[in-house]
Amino acid sequence: MGFPRKHRQRRRLRGLLRAGAALAVAGLAAPGASAQGAATPTASNAPPRAVVTRLSNLRSVTRWAYPENDSAVRSEPSSRARPVGRLRFLTPDDQAELYVVLAAAKTPRAGSWLQVEVPARPNGRLGWVPRSALGSLHVVRSYLLVDQGSLQATLFREGRAIFSAPVGVGKPSTVTPAGEFYVLEKLRSIGSPIYGPFAIGTSAYAPTLSEWPGGGVVGIHGTNEPQLIPGRPSHGCIRMRDADITKLWSLIALGTPIEIT
Amino acid sequence: MRRNRLLALAILAILSLAVLAPAGFANEGAAGRRAAKHAERDAKRQAAAQRQAERGAHRQQRGAERKAAAERGAERKAERKLLLGHKSDTNADVKIDCTSITIEYHDFNVVPGSPNFVWQGVHIKSPPPPLEPVNFPPKLFSFEGASATSVIPVAAPVGRSTVDIRSHWDTNGVKGGFDIHQTVTCPPHPALTIEKLQSLGGPFTTETLSGMVGQSIMYEMIVTNTGNTPLTFTGFSDALCDPGTISGEDTEPIEPLGTITIVCVHKITPADATAGKVLNVATITGTPEEGEGEPITERSNPVEVAPVTEEEHKKEPEPEDGNKEPPKPPPAKTTPNGGVAGISASSGASSTSTSKSGVLGFTSATIPSLRGPQGCVRSSFTASVKSANVASVSFYLDGHLLRRLSATAAHKGLLSIHINASKLKVGAHRIQARITMKAAKGAKPAKATRSMTVVRCHSAVIAPHFTG
Numbered sequence: 001m002g003f004p005r006k007h008r009q010r011r012r013l014r015g016l017l018r019a020g021a022a023l024a025v026a027g028l029a030a031p032g033a034s035a036q037g038a039a040t041p042t043a044s045n046a047p048p049r050a051v052v053t054r055l056s057n058l059r060s061v062t063r064w065a066y067p068e069n070d071s072a073v074r075s076e077p078s079s080r081a082r083p084v085g086r087l088r089f090l091t092p093d094d095q096a097e098l099y100v101v102l103a104a105a106k107t108p109r110a111g112s113w114l115q116v117e118v119p120a121r122p123n124g125r126l127g128w129v130p131r132s133a134l135g136s137l138h139v140v141r142s143y144l145l146v147d148q149g150s151l152q153a154t155l156f157r158e159g160r161a162i163f164s165a166p167v168g169v170g171k172p173s174t175v176t177p178a179g180e181f182y183v184l185e186k187l188r189s190i191g192s193p194i195y196g197p198f199a200i201g202t203s204a205y206a207p208t209l210s211e212w213p214g215g216g217v218v219g220i221h222g223t224n225e226p227q228l229i230p231g232r233p234s235h236g237c238i239r240m241r242d243a244d245i246t247k248l249w250s251l252i253a254l255g256t257p258i259e260i261t
Numbered sequence: 262m263r264r265n266r267l268l269a270l271a272i273l274a275i276l277s278l279a280v281l282a283p284a285g286f287a288n289e290g291a292a293g294r295r296a297a298k299h300a301e302r303d304a305k306r307q308a309a310a311q312r313q314a315e316r317g318a319h320r321q322q323r324g325a326e327r328k329a330a331a332e333r334g335a336e337r338k339a340e341r342k343l344l345l346g347h348k349s350d351t352n353a354d355v356k357i358d359c360t361s362i363t364i365e366y367h368d369f370n371v372v373p374g375s376p377n378f379v380w381q382g383v384h385i386k387s388p389p390p391p392l393e394p395v396n397f398p399p400k401l402f403s404f405e406g407a408s409a410t411s412v413i414p415v416a417a418p419v420g421r422s423t424v425d426i427r428s429h430w431d432t433n434g435v436k437g438g439f440d441i442h443q444t445v446t447c448p449p450h451p452a453l454t455i456e457k458l459q460s461l462g463g464p465f466t467t468e469t470l471s472g473m474v475g476q477s478i479m480y481e482m483i484v485t486n487t488g489n490t491p492l493t494f495t496g497f498s499d500a501l502c503d504p505g506t507i508s509g510e511d512t513e514p515i516e517p518l519g520t521i522t523i524v525c526v527h528k529i530t531p532a533d534a535t536a537g538k539v540l541n542v543a544t545i546t547g548t549p550e551e552g553e554g555e556p557i558t559e560r561s562n563p564v565e566v567a568p569v570t571e572e573e574h575k576k577e578p579e580p581e582d583g584n585k586e587p588p589k590p591p592p593a594k595t596t597p598n599g600g601v602a603g604i605s606a607s608s609g610a611s612s613t614s615t616s617k618s619g620v621l622g623f624t625s626a627t628i629p630s631l632r633g634p635q636g637c638v639r640s641s642f643t644a645s646v647k648s649a650n651v652a653s654v655s656f657y658l659d660g661h662l663l664r665r666l667s668a669t670a671a672h673k674g675l676l677s678i679h680i681n682a683s684k685l686k687v688g689a690h691r692i693q694a695r696i697t698m699k700a701a702k703g704a705k706p707a708k709a710t711r712s713m714t715v716v717r718c719h720s721a722v723i724a725p726h727f728t729g
Contacts, residue, residue, distance in 0.1 A: 066635060066636060066714075066716070067714070068713070068714050069714065089688060089689035089716050090687070090688060090689075090716065090718070092726050093719065093725055093726055094687050094718055094719030095637060095718050095719065095721060096637040096716045096718055097716075135635065135714075142468075157468075171374070173374060174728070185721070186721065187722070187725050188454075188721060188722040189724065189725055193411070193412060194402070194403070194404075194729050195724070195725055195727065195729070201725065201727065206728045216728050217727050217728070218727065219725055219727030219728070219729075221725065221727060221729075234728070234729060235403065235728040235729050236728040236729075237728050237729050249467075250468065251467070251468045252468070253466045253468060
């Protein structure tokens with residue numbers, strides 16, 4: 001039983017080609033990849049399967065978009081690729097979900113695709129969606145660096161530090177995850193003094209508190225215990241003094257990339 | 262003889278008197294006894310009736326007492342209905358008023374390095390329609406040590422409302438919880454916030470931007486009724502709004518937690534460049550209905566644009582890396598309701614054109630796109646189609662026809678529909694515009710469907726779900 005031998009060989013060959021193309025595409029479009037990574041054919045002799053262009057370097061320019069259609073996020077720029085998630089319209093706090101767009105891929109058969117960061121557990125998941133699944137692209141030119149070593153958060157705009165403040169990060173049992181994330185939502189906090197007057201929702205998820213309401217989203221927010229800042233008092237969130245979060249809230253834009261080291 | 266007869270008669274009379282007189286006396290005594298008996302019976306009856314009345318009154322009193330006790334019990338039960346076991350009634354004290362709920366947690370176990378987690382939720386139900394229940398989503402409250410105080414600001418509506426507060430915990434060996442339903446009667450409390458954002462073609466932001474002389478700054482003012490009584494927003498003022506560019510003012514009363522978005526434009530002038538910055542705040546007044554309190558005026562946060570020369574502007578580093586010119590993003594939408602309070606637009610990209618391009622004289626490129634706001638919508642917004650060469654447009658929301666507009670309904674070159682987002686459910690909604698173009702004589706009109714997704718969001722003034 002099973003497929004004829006010829007058919008099996010063809011399927012295997014197609015699979016290998018797809019895997020090779022995916023590796024090439026992923027290598028080119030990964031965030032933080034080298035600056036020379038844009039728009040290179042995927043194989044030396046073979047015709048290019050996908051022309052990939054970087055759209056965000058997550059430092060001086062970052063592009064983001066709201067979802068336009070309910071679409072699967074796939075592991076490769078192809079409708080046949082394995083789904084790794086779905087686009088969402090709302091964040092766990094019922095705000096408009098947005099996606100940082102890292103790269104665009106144009107394939108002869110599958111059309112235009114965009115590579116996005118998926119704000120879900122586990123952190124750092126990337127995937128591809130058809131161009132039509134996202135709306136128009138917005139641009140931000142700033143990024144936030146949160147250094148857990150020096151317990152400082154610094155907002156850069158066009159390479160220049162425009163804001164810096166001490167922070168409180170996760171304690172050893174509930175660490176703040178390290179990696180590349182972005183600003184998902186900006187909230188005025190009410191209902192609990194522990195969040196202070198303003199809160200910024202990020203695409204990061206706390207690695208240990210998966211049962212938390214909303215899935216354990218890491219936020220940047222004020223505090224009712226300013227004496228613990230700088231320090232490591234939190235459950236994964238990044239705490240700031242209320243005056244600092246008020247200033248940062250007014251400076252930071254939606255889609256701003258956040259690097260936590 | 263005659264003397265004898267007289268004598269006999271006299272004797273008879275005496276005898277009669279002797280016999281009859283005691284009988285007469287005896288008859289009088291029986292009547293008295295009967296009367297006494299009757300009187301005694303009457304007295305007994307009266308006493309019984311009195312006792313019965315007393316018993317009735319006593320019963321009534323006991324009934325009233327029982328009723329009062331039951332009412333007190335029900336009240337107590339309503340005040341504190343314990344859900345979960347153990348020490349639940351001894352670990353938390355709750356105080357409710359119209360503007361805040363204070364929960365004091367105490368006597369928790371202290372385990373170093375292990376915080377105590379408490380789930381809290383508040384639901385305010387207002388029986389008289391059309392007020393909707395207000396939900397503060399359940400959230401996790403955590404604290405170190407044995408005790409903590411959680412203050413939840415609420416805006417209970419004017420009049421009588423039922424406040425339902427729930428909380429439960431199972432942490433560090435302490436288990437418990439409560440579910441309290443309490444009625445509160447609240448006076449009017451007018452309050453508002455105004456947030457000012459700006460854009461130079463990109464997303465709306467509060468951060469300082471750099472712009473050239475001649476460039477237009479679009480300002481967006483998000484005004485939210487944060488009190489518990491409807492407010493009419495009037496007296497909007499912003500010295501930087503160029504004359505005739507202000508739109509979005511609403512003369513209708515805005516319900517509590519409702520928002521309006523006012524937009525205006527300012528073109529950067531040489532005078533701004535000389536001053537070195539374009540900085541201003543907006544003010545607005547919220548007037549409650551008569552007898553619902555005094556009008557209040559609030560100022561927005563300041564926003565700033567730093568004017569730069571053309572040379573400085575050109576020096577901005579090219580963001581893209583690599584040797585290939587990246588595709589330029591589509592120009593930012595500049596619809597009146599765009600930006601933060603808007604809807605994800607990009608209608609052109611996702612539209613499904615059914616036009617028979619070429620044949621009928623209109624290619625899909627010439628059929629106009631559907632434009633609308635981006636991001637979240639919370640109040641009303643406008644979706645529009647450019648009216649040039651358009652015969653008619655039918656607007657649909659989630660498949661339901663909203664309105665069909667003919668070319669004669671065009672205003673300022675647009676066929677627009679105003680949609681009240683506050684009536685929409687939180688989530689994504691699809692708006693479609695079925696466009697029929699004007700046709701040449703004898704030709705069939707070209708048709709196309711443009712669509713876009715709008716996202717109705719929850720208020721951004723909430724208790725976040727973050728890990729803390």
